[in-house]
Amino acid sequence: MVTLEDVARHAGVSLATASRVLNGSTRQVGAPLRAKVELAAAELGYRTNVAAQTLARGASNVIGLVVHDLTDPYFAAIADGAMRVAESQGLMVMIGTTHRDPEREIAYVSTLNAQRVRAVLLVGSRVTDPETTRRLRTELDHYRASGGRVACVGQDLLGVDTVVPDNRRGAAELARALAGLGHRDFAILAGPDWLIAPRDRVEGFTGAIEELGLPAPRVLHGSFDREGGYAAATRVSGVTCVFAVNDVMAVGALASFRDRGVRVPGDVSVAGFDDILTLRDLVPPLSTVRLPLADMGARALEMALGPSEGGRAEAVTMTGEVILRESTRGPG
Amino acid sequence: MVTLEDVARHAGVSLATASRVLNGSTRQVGAPLRAKVELAAAELGYRTNVAAQTLARGASNVIGLVVHDLTDPYFAAIADGAMRVAESQGLMVMIGTTHRDPEREIAYVSTLNAQRVRAVLLVGSRVTDPETTRRLRTELDHYRASGGRVACVGQDLLGVDTVVPDNRRGAAELARALAGLGHRDFAILAGPDWLIAPRDRVEGFTGAIEELGLPAPRVLHGSFDREGGYAAATRVSGVTCVFAVNDVMAVGALASFRDRGVRVPGDVSVAGFDDILTLRDLVPPLSTVRLPLADMGARALEMALGPSEGGRAEAVTMTGEVILRESTRGPG
DNA sequence: CTGTTAGCGCTTTCAA
DNA sequence: TTGAAAGCGCTAACAG
Secondary structure, three states: OOHEEEEHHHOOHHHHHHHHHHOOOOOOOOOHHHHHHHHHHHHHHOOOOOHHHHHHHHOOOEEEEOOOOOOOOHHHHHHHHHOOOOHHHHOOOEEEEEOOOHHHHHHHHHHHHHHHOOEEEEOOOOOOOOHHHHHHHHHHHHHHOOOOOOEOOOOOOOOEEEEEEEEEHHHHHHHHHHHHHOOOOOEEEEEEOOEHHHHHHHHHHHHHHHHHOOOEEEEEOOOOHHHHHHHHHHHHOOOOOOEOOHHHHHHHHHHHHHOOOOOOOOOHHHHEEEOOOHOOOOOOEEEEEEHHHHHHHHHHHHHOOOOOOOOOOEEEOOOEEEEEOOOOOOOO | OHHHHHHHHHHHOOOOHHHHHHHOOOOOOOHHHHHHHHHHHHHOOOOOOOOHHHHHHOOOOEEEEEEOOOOOOHHHHHHHHHHHHHHHOEEEEEEOOOOOOOHHHHHHHHHHHOOOEEEEEOOOOEEEHHHHHHHHHHHHHHHHHHEEEEEOOOOOOOOOOEEOOOHHHHHHHHHHHHHHHHOOOOOEEEOOOOEEHHHHHHHHHHHHHHHOOOOOEEEEEOOOOHHHHHHHHHOOOOOEEEEEOOEEEEEEEHHHHHHHOOOOOOOOOEOOOOOOOHHOOOOOOEEEEEHHHHHHHHHHHHHHHHOOOOOOOOOEEEEEEEEEOOOOOOOO
């Protein structure tokens, strides 16, 4: 293992000089020595020991990213956005997947704290259980107390900079658009009740329907994934329009209807939420609410990395855009 | 920032004792002291400084994962498999995306070396340029010389443990299955020629067709993604069956045909490769070659982490299974 | 511009 | 068992 000291000796300079040319930021080393050091480093095949560097500097070059599930394109898109900004800043990213277990999210924050990462980004819906949230906040506060920066993509419940998708509004606008098509009888394929995002989408949708004086949608719960959508959709009947609280569930619903011989949009219209790029080629094309996923991830990390806004946490709301495609059309 | 020393002092024990109960592996501390230390750590909110630990131990608890593109479900699936084994071993994962730039892959190996990660996993097709491969190998050798472990999911060109998808064989079997349906005139939507995986798939397919005495398929190149498949498909004509070298390109092809009013499988059959789970609900369901993606990622990391097989690199071949679905049927 | 030197926080012999 | 002390490799004053 080649160390800086080896390089310094090999180049005939002091440790400090070697450090300055190889890792120091502001270059203040004479050209000749600089050249010698670089040559020596190359000849010896020197690689900075980042652990030592982190220890000495008291600051690391990595950020932590905590997502629910990387194989869910929703998270992959957000993570990709965040990773691009990390990369542009020369930061490595350490990633953890919770598989929707809030305990693991808390554990990851603790671990990332131990790693002394520069910032941690929590991506995904918060949970309704206040006790869980409180414990997560405690862990985050602990991390922040020692200089860590935090941002979140989700609900603004953590007291940190947050990028908030406007789930209620998006769902409400979708509801109005669907009602505008002539639908009166809706079913909602809802996610688990302990996740806030799907719950908000249900409430936003339901609230708008109510305001329009239409009959309340039937709410069918399922897991927040393709299987959940499939399962919930099998219980749908007597409605002309189905709102799945995310695209992935909508895909499950489409599959379910197909298997049952129910035509979409002939027999029933189906809409989702998120506008997942990977799902763009579905047949029929899915009506949905577009969220700028990659931007959200990028923006959140920028907030975490940027100067703290006078100590107060900032919340940026991202409004989704309703996109009506062929999976929905008027009833009858 | 609470340090181990703070904890030790608070508990009235030595630094060494505190270290042993909080981080040491083999427990050799008396119960009473142990309790005192744990209490002190909890009261003070102590978090191990992993950088210091890594420096002192000379070994870190993180592994590096280098993939082409996280938003491509192919890589997401493999990464997920690898991350599950990492997690089961208490390892954090640091991830880098190259966006298919070989230079960045080399740079990541260097960076991960600097991080002194325990192992690095390179996921994705190798390139045909021997010079690039040589430089990557040099970087890897450098890393391994200092104790780093490496594994690869892709072609066995790096001199490291590798999980090799049998692209040629899979494509050949697919070709035979398609010919078995009665097709004689094929087009291949190929990826870039500098990537070995797509090239192997083309060769495997073409070779099998040739063996059957059928006319050579026309090869249309495009980028190794949805857009590439779309673009290449617009140039297809006069064939009854199209083989896209991966599912993502096949999706693009399907979209292209739909836009042009070409019916699949009515006018033309389409097959892909990989069997991406997220794409399972495509219409029509895609014929493809199934690769056990998550297992491949898991297996590769296990190889990297396991004992080195007598110093010799091991190569495990994963054979794909041909799956004929509704996107293909006999011609005419 | 360059060198000396004191740590950064933790692990790990080596003694007691 | 427990403690003392010597590093791990690098950075950052502080001198010169």
